[in-house]
Every structure is written in C-alpha cells, then in structure tokens.
Amino acid sequence: MPELVFFSGTMDCGKSTLALQIEHNRSARGLQGMIFTRDDRAGEGKLSSRLGLVTDAVEAAEGFDFYAYLVAHLSRGGRCDYVIADEAQFLAPEQIDQLARVVDDLELDVFAFGITTDFRSKLFPGSQRLVELADRVEVLQVEALCWCGARATHNARTVGGVMVVEGAQVVVGDVNAGDEVGYEVLCRRHHRRRMTAATARAAALSPDVLPVEDAETVRAGLSGRSTARS
Ligand SMILES: Nc1ncnc2c1ncn2[C@@H]1O[C@H](COP(=O)(O)OP(=O)(O)O)[C@@H](O)[C@H]1O
Numbered sequence: 001m002p003e004l005v006f007f008s009g010t011m012d013c014g015k016s017t018l019a020l021q022i023e024h025n026r027s028a029r030g031l032q033g034m035i036f037t038r039d040d041r042a043g044e045g046k047l048s049s050r051l052g053l054v055t056d057a058v059e060a061a062e063g064f065d066f067y068a069y070l071v072a073h074l075s076r077g078g079r080c081d082y083v084i085a086d087e088a089q090f091l092a093p094e095q096i097d098q099l100a101r102v103v104d105d106l107e108l109d110v111f112a113f114g115i116t117t118d119f120r121s122k123l124f125p126g127s128q129r130l131v132e133l134a135d136r137v138e139v140l141q142v143e144a145l146c147w148c149g150a151r152a153t154h155n156a157r158t159v160g161g162v163m164v165v166e167g168a169q170v171v172v173g174d175v176n177a178g179d180e181v182g183y184e185v186l187c188r189r190h191h192r193r194r195m196t197a198a199t200a201r202a203a204a205l206s207p208d209v210l211p212v213e214d215a216e217t218v219r220a221g222l223s224g225r226s227t228a229r230s
C-alpha cells in the first residue's frame, strides 16, 4: 500500500540527507521519483544537504498544486514512481491534502521531510496537517544535540546573537552560519529558559552563577563590606 510518510525532526538532524539517500537508493533500482522542495537554503529548485550533496527539484511555491502537477505529468506520458517533498513545513495545509490525494488516488508513495515546530515551538501549519494525515510519522534517528549534550528537540532563532521568540514564522536561514538571523537547536529545558550556547558561556563567566558563598564574597568585595559568613 502506498504511504504518506512524514520524516520530522529539528533543523540539522539529517532530513535532507535522508531524502537524498531515499532518492539515490530508489533511482539505483531503476525507479523514477519526482522531487519537490520549497525555499531551500541553496536556492530555488534545489534540495541540499549540509553534507554537501545537492540535487535539482521542482520548486513548490505558494499556490503550487501537487496533485494537478503530477496528473499533468503522468497524462503527458511522464513517469513517476514516488514523490519526495523537502522543507514540507513551508507548505500550506491544502498542499499537504494534495499530497495525501497523490498517495490515495495516484497510488504513489510520498515521503515528506520537515521540521515540526518553529522558533516559538509552535507547529508550522504544513507540519500540523502532515501529523494529521500521514500514515506514519518518523522521527529521525540521528540526534541533533543541545549545547548541554541532551537531545535537541526545539529550534531557536537568534537575531544578532540573541534568542528571540517573536517575529515572522518563516525566515530562511541556517545553524552556525554567523548571519544576522541564525538558528540553534536546543533541548526543551534550554529553549524554555532561552539559553543558547552563547548565553550559557556568558552565564558561566558571570558572578551570578558562582556558588552562593563565592557570589556573596564577590558582592561584598564590590560594595566594600564583609559578608555575614565571613
Ligand atoms: N562535516 C560533517 N561531517 C559529518 N556529518 C556532517 C557534517 N556536516 C553535517 N553533517 C551531518 O549532517 C546533518 C545535517 O544534515 P541535513 O540533511 O543538512 O539536515 P536537515 O535537512 O535535517 O537540516 C548533521 O546533523 C550531521 O549529522
């Protein structure tokens, strides 16, 4: 039975790499896939992975109709054995419905890849619809890690190096890129506390996080008085 599968995870956990691997393994066996993406960092009509691999793809912009596109392709005598859709979080819910129809009516497997939640830890509408409609939701096995070493489950956005929780839902960007708007994956605890790797480093150097006695000594030193304990 053909399936709609949603491969989800944080940014930088290997989703696009897996999409390219699925494409490679199937085309090596003579199957022909149709690859779609939207707003990939590498540019329009590209599906790229941080491992350096990149392939051409059909850009599924706003208003693009997956079902109509594939029906037209097949009616022209084109071949399509399976469908890959990367950056699926950017798709509209109606486009996810079209992908489900591709599975049910055209009997093609559809593999969708995307992050589930945005920088505010709210569901992207496209991802929400995928969770609602997918036959399977697969969480990627390669764990992206928070700076503390725990599994990263959330995506943080930084503007000028500072974590923000307000702004447009969609801003194309990357982790570790040094751009004005950047991203960092965090565990829930540190996402809730808005503690990025940079904030944690700064806090480690701050007297506020010294053990109580040391902190009191520092404060006493600053005000020129002795502490109750000293
Ligand atoms: N230099 C590298 N050496 C080995 N693995 C790397 C390197 N750079 C990136 N990766 C792997 O690639 C993953 C990111 O892959 P990518 O497909 O671009 O992620 P996603 O699409 O989920 O954002 C990282 O989690 C890491 O496992």
Ligand SMILES: Cc1cn([C@H]2C[C@H](O)[C@@H](COP(=O)(O)O)O2)c(=O)[nH]c1=O
Pocket: 010, 011, 012, 015, 016, 039, 041, 114, 115, 117, 118, 119, 120, 155, 156, 157, 169, 170, 171, 172, 173, 174, 183
């Ligand atoms: C969290 C978050 C991310 N984005 C953007 C940033 C990237 O361009 C993509 C995710 O790509 P990846 O291959 O999974 O790394 O999504 C966004 O627009 N809004 C967000 O809140």
